[in-house]
Amino acid sequence: MTDRNTIPSGPPGDELKACCAAAYSSDVVALLLGDSYHPGGTALTRRLADGLSLAEGRRVLDVASGRGTTALLLADACRVRVDGVDYAPANTALAQGAAQAAGLGERAVFTTGDAEHLPYPEAVFDAVVCECALCTFPDKARAAAEFARVLKPGGRLGITDVTADPDRLPPELTGLAASIACVADARPLEEYAEILAAAGLRTLRTERHDQAMTRMIDQIEARLNLLRMTAAGRLAEAGVDLEAAPAVLAAARTAVADKTLGYALLIAEKAA
């Protein structure tokens, strides 16, 4: 998965649960979602790459690069030079190691850094990608401005992310479990486009991939069950309410079915 150290802020009244999330999400979230996985998997990453007009030797930035899955795929399949930036130093090290092991050390370089203060000069990248991470950034406008700053004129931004309509989300999906599924601070697809537009990034194309969200809910359920089998007691101590899980997951499935919750792909462009 991507950078999960940033804790999404819950809606008012959920401070207690947000607090639990703050204390424990770094471990529990990563285990439930897996760092190398984002909804849609590598098939969706390839679809994203198709929308970026990449060519050999172009420079691409992967924001919240996690263990490097997306960056390595782009470096290998599109023969681009990829910089990956992630908030967690351990992720940077793992991704760099994976790049070396794959013989892509020359084309994929990883750095520790903050999406809201990208450690790169202006106008150096032909493309920026950010998979399943924008929804977790507390200051999305600031992150969008950073994407725009490091992009060359005419450069493209590719995003896949959780979409949610916060006003219509059922109460089960605004608490701790929601933070785990990075639902609580996700926005509707149109709002992502607005945030990007305000930063000077014009949306060229959007696609809904809600099936990927359903698959992610299945995965969270399976991993919760795995934890229940192996470490139920400790999980309870960590503040995860296993008894509440079925209701939360059912609410999430219903929300996907009525399009309150979903997953989307978005391609935007910086003015030439």
Added chain:
Amino acid sequence: MNQAPAPRRKQERDEVFVEFTKSICPMCKAPVDAQVNIREDKVYLRKRCREHGEFEALVYGDAEEYVSSARFNKPGTVPLAFQTEVRDGCPSDCGLCPEHKQHACLGIIEVNTGCNLDCPICFADSGHQPDGYSITHEQCERMLDAFVASEGEAEVVMFSGGEPTIHKHILDFIDLAQARPIENVNLNTNGIRLAADTNFVAELGKRNQVPGKSVNIYLQFDGFDERTHLEIRGRDLRTLKQRALDNCAEAGLTVTLVAAVERGLNEHELGTIIEYGIDHPAVRSVAFQPVTHSGRHVPFDPLNRLTNPDVIRLINEQRPGWFQKGDFFPVPCCFPTCRSITYVLVDGEPGNRTVVPIPRLLNVEDHLDYVTNRVMPDTGIREALEKLWSASAFMGTQTTEEKLRATAEALDCAGGTSHAFGSGGACGIDLPRAVKELNEKAFMIVVQDFQDPYTLNVKQLMKCCVEEITPDGRLIPFCAYNSVGYREQVRAEMSGVPIASVAPNALPLADRLTTTPYGSKTAVEEETR
């Protein structure tokens, strides 16, 4: 009336032509051209013999999966030795010939043709027969040596038959295998001797304790209805099966329940078989095999036979709380359409189980994609998954248990943020230690559609990794052995009795077949001409 004729319109074909390949004529076994077509989301193989006409069979019940599984086709591994040369081309040169694309994940030794049952369904055409054969110590050694010469360190040899437990030297044969670099022995049995002879079961249990080796039981187990037993086995074996399983549990033997599944007979019992297996202490896996329409079997409709996606769909329907579409994943070592597997982790008490299919925990398809996805960060996960999604994977073997553990542990190394998990950090959960306990809870389900003279596609045959080892030291792909005529040749040579070429008991062929002395069918014309 003088009406102008309606303009002639060109018609669309009702099928999508997807492959040109080779097969055999089910009547005379001559190699013939074949085509694979998709109609109404199903995949069919059609072929024509100059002599015997046209034949068509359903080969895969889900066209979308048939097409998309191509990317899970793992590059083959070259075996250390080939036994034959390329002369007439596939499937006439077995084998293995140098054109074969894969090594042997599993070697099968049929120790006899005799059996203590006379099942209406038996691809080996075995039974209480006066004129079969049993292999000698020397022949067994030669077969094992051929396997080792081809594999170096071999993973699994399966003793089969006939009924291998009635061969008086079967324990010696297991010893011969264990004296060689062959890690695991599988005993493929109907369980009659296991139910009656606890000394024999104890001897097997002893051999299962040999360090670095295992002996596992592959137990014929088709269901629970009396009718299922009578129609498939000719006898109600329900009490015997139960006793055999209890004896295996007593002796510490790991058992796979193997169900031959036939339309209209036991297709409704799949969920019950899985649940029974999960609840029985000796059972760690179930294998479902649509009835192989080779040898002896009940009449069938080739256009409405069971294929892997059909069996998986039935499993999902019969245990909807446990399984859903996507939980089974095709096996990359053979041709991906031949075999599908899932592993589940099971918790709770009988009647109130939590079942977690492993493919829901991680994206197996991202790790086992050999065409579009060459680079993934976790090569360790791919290696573990390759061993699990393989024809050599059997519960009870060391490799399979280790790789299950590796996969569960890989879930924990979910990157930087969770390294604390591994060391019992912030949350204090030591997952690696916790998953060590998981092996007891892991359960495997295999769905394997073997090819028969109707469905045979050399494309699949050329990458087959399940091989019959012949007494003269050849390795012949299982489906070629049963379909092309090799079984009849070997039996004739070994027993000295001429053997008729077996033809499938298919409904469209009914008036062109006659019964052989063993109960299988053969083409009428071969007898009269």
